Amino acid sequence: MRGKFITFEGIDGAGKSSHIAGVCELLRSRGLTVVSTREPGGTPLGEKLRELLLHEPMHLETEAMLMFAARREHLAAVIEPALARGDWVVCDRFSDATYAYQGGGRGLDRHKLLDLEHWVHGHLQPDLTLLFDLPFAVARERIVLQTRELDRFEQERADFHERVRQAYLERAAASGQRMHVIDADRPREQIKKTVEEIVSSICR
Numbered sequence: 001m002r003g004k005f006i007t008f009e010g011i012d013g014a015g016k017s018s019h020i021a022g023v024c025e026l027l028r029s030r031g032l033t034v035v036s037t038r039e040p041g042g043t044p045l046g047e048k049l050r051e052l053l054l055h056e057p058m059h060l061e062t063e064a065m066l067m068f069a070a071r072r073e074h075l076a077a078v079i080e081p082a083l084a085r086g087d088w089v090v091c092d093r094f095s096d097a098t099y100a101y102q103g104g105g106r107g108l109d110r111h112k113l114l115d116l117e118h119w120v121h122g123h124l125q126p127d128l129t130l131l132f133d134l135p136f137a138v139a140r141e142r143i144v145l146q147t148r149e150l151d152r153f154e155q156e157r158a159d160f161h162e163r164v165r166q167a168y169l170e171r172a173a174a175s176g177q178r179m180h181v182i183d184a185d186r187p188r189e190q191i192k193k194t195v196e197e198i199v200s201s202i203c204r
């Protein structure tokens with residue numbers, strides 16, 4: 001039987017990375033084989049593209065196309081084979097991030113993104129997407145506590161991140177049952193409980 005595809009989304013600092021390992025553990029405890037991966041990245045070529053995307057200034061359309069180029073490679077080399085084997089795939093970001101960041105944040109025409117999406121993954125969509133939602137100010141406070149250098153996206157101003165957040169919420173509202181909005185402005189334990197309930201509901 002084909003595996004399931006779960007993605008995590010949210011603005012930078014929303015706290016999604018903190019929960020990915022827990023979800024993989026939960027799925028493995030139910031006897032499933034899990035592939036945990038991320039975008040942009042997830043393949044040797046994709047990780048090289050990630051370095052460029054996160055640190056090299058570029059035209060907005062170049063950025064969108066490189067996101068989808070990395071995704072094409074990721075689907076062909078990792079995601080599709082895993083799902084076909086019956087493994088479950090847990091991915092830190094996927095195409096919803098391109099709609100939110102390049103579409104909402106940077107203002108790229110949605111039709112161009114639809115064309116790229118159609119080319120790269122046709123009708124394949126995640127079975128479940130967890131959207132970690134919280135105000136930008138709260139996410140920013142979390143990020144500044146980390147001492148690492150901020151990437152090109154994290155360096156963007158508040159209005160950029162507010163547009164990303166709105167684009168995510170609009171996408172969730174239009175997604176039917178696929179996307180679940182999680183209030184991420186709560187203590188970690190409460191979020192973990194919500195995440196586990198939602199993920200368990202698709203394991204049955």
Ligand SMILES: Nc1ncnc2c1ncn2[C@@H]1O[C@H](COP(=O)(O)OP(=O)(O)O)[C@@H](O)[C@H]1O
Binds near residue numbers: 011012017146184
């Ligand atoms: N619920 C939470 N409350 C407070 N801080 C959190 C919470 N979840 C995560 N953090 C902290 O916020 C920062 C960003 O979390 P992370 O999981 O890396 O976010 P993301 O992957 O969404 O960018 C980390 O330092 C993490 O320890």
Ligand SMILES: Cc1cn([C@H]2C[C@H](O)[C@@H](COP(=O)(O)OP(=O)(O)O)O2)c(=O)[nH]c1=O
Binds near residue numbers: 013040153154
């Ligand atoms: C997948 C994807 C990510 N991004 C951005 C969002 C993030 O700022 C950045 C890297 O994502 P992420 O791995 O979540 O970064 P971090 O672990 O530092 O939180 O790439 C896009 O702009 N478009 C996309 O399609």
